Amino acid sequence: MPDVHFNKKEGSKLKLFTPGPVYVPERILKELAKPNDTHRSKPYSEMHQLAVEGLKKLLYTENDCLLFSSSATGIMEACMRNLIKKDEKALVLSIGAFGDRWHSVGLTNEKDVVKEEVEWGKAITPEFASEALSKEKYSVVCLQSNETSTGVYNPLDKIIPIIKDSGALVCVDATSSMAGIKVEVDKLDIDVCLASVQKCFALPPGLAVCSISEAAIQKAAEVKNRGIYLDFLTLIKKNKVHQTPNTPPIPQIRGLVVQLDYILNKEGLESRFQRHKQLGMRTRMWVRDANLEMFPEKGYESDTVSTIKNTFNIDYSEMVSQMLMKGYRIVNGYGDLMGKTFRIGHMGEITLKDLEEMLEVLTDIISELRLKKLEN
Ligand SMILES: Cc1ncc(COP(=O)(O)O)c(C=O)c1O
Known part of the structure; x- marks a missing residue:
């Protein structure tokens, strides 16, 4: 389990998939x-x-x-x-x-x-x-x-x-x-x-x-x-x-x-914009495959932050906490959308590989929470 607290000696070990502040190389x-x-x-x-x-x-x-x-x-x-x-x-x-x-x-x-x-x-x-x-x-x-x-x-x-x-x-x-x-x-x-x-x-x-x-x-x-x-x-x-x-x-x-x-x-502007496009598309692919739904209307989805509906009506605060225990910070919905949506930030220096790894962990946590909900 990562140190999820303020780490005085070494700094935070969390992998940030947030819409800012983000991971700094x-x-x-x-x-x-x-x-x-x-x-x-x-x-x-x-x-x-x-x-x-x-x-x-x-x-x-x-x-x-x-x-x-x-x-x-x-x-x-x-x-x-x-x-x-x-x-x-x-x-x-x-x-x-x-x-x-x-x-x-x-x-x-x-x-x-x-x-x-x-x-x-x-x-x-x-x-x-x-x-x-x-x-x-x-x-x-x-x-x-x-x-x-x-x-x-x-x-x-x-x-x-x-x-x-x-x-x-x-x-x-x-x-x-x-x-x-x-x-x-x-x-x-x-x-x-x-x-x-x-x-x-x-x-x-x-x-x-x-x-x-x-x-x-x-x-x-x-x-x-x-x-x-x-x-x-x-x-x-x-x-x-x-x-x-x-x-x-x-x-x-x-x-x-x-x-x-x-x-x-070094990266080049076009490659950077393309990488963010791919991060957006890959996240939306995962949303579809996980039978979840995007919050934005189709065609206007952001390539830097994905807001995802609470299709299975699971506890998103619990999901965010469990992701923290695995070393990842994703975030709940903003303001009135808290609990109704959650957000994945895919901006800055995040790579497709980083995103894939995080989504794998998130898929398991969502499955566990759905199961827990069925059992109750
Ligand atoms: C679109 C947008 N505008 C403004 C702000 C406020 O930014 P800051 O906290 O840097 O003042 C944010 C912060 O998340 C934002 O996402």
Whole structure:
């Protein structure tokens, strides 16, 4: 049995099949332990510049890219604070718990934000987006690419053109898909595309990144009360000299640079996206073979996280605990979906072989729980 507790001496031994934070490879852990110069030094600036250049390649963009000393929610809050004027309305197209979070972030910052939502498990359709946008004039529209609670991937290529036609800026929360699923920022004309690095980047939590368009920067200049810590304009100004306004998590940025180099030059972008596609397909194959059902509607399933229904009505908390005893962490459903679904994260550095091994263990545990249920 693995040590499932905080392991002071050696660190956690668990194999994480979670939708973040995820398994961090040894080569990155070693980078994080290396000493660095200060954040106002030339060596730091060189490192910062490499991170930004790598992000631009990853996101297929000429837009500037920013580094935030926060998790993804920090950038969601930055979008709300920087892009919406007092007399303007914003729209959130929600397909789950993290869409709802966009909405709460807006409301708690006293922004006039409207939420239009679809039933959980479904994606935003072009028709739904058109209908929502026809009701009011919105200056900003926020949505997820990958909704981590439901395991749904939105058809961005079909929705974003409709949003852009309305004249609104578009902010995409790509937290659980960036560096795992291809998003072409310039082709899609995304104004802010954001993520934290503890998911498909396979880095430890504590850093978030985004691309930002010229239009979004210009808009921020017109918005009052942007605050200090998350002000796009101060971040942009410092980014021009390859720095951040405040002290950033320097070891994390070293880790990001090394991982971007690995992604771009060793694994290769297309191979990385293909691996995630295969992980998604393989998980869905297992779901079918195990007579389980996917929660998302067919055709919109995510390739980085699978949300699976409780078809046999077994105790998913017990299943998660038993998996822990075998050394694997998978997770229960998120929020209202707890007990009704469970989730397998297959993102970051997970290989098909890793996934196969985990699924074998999970198959046995599900069979045991079904049997137990029949006996009772
Ligand atoms: C789609 C999505 N958006 C936002 C968040 C919030 O991310 P963070 O915890 O990095 O702020 C998450 C976290 O799971 C997420 O999956």
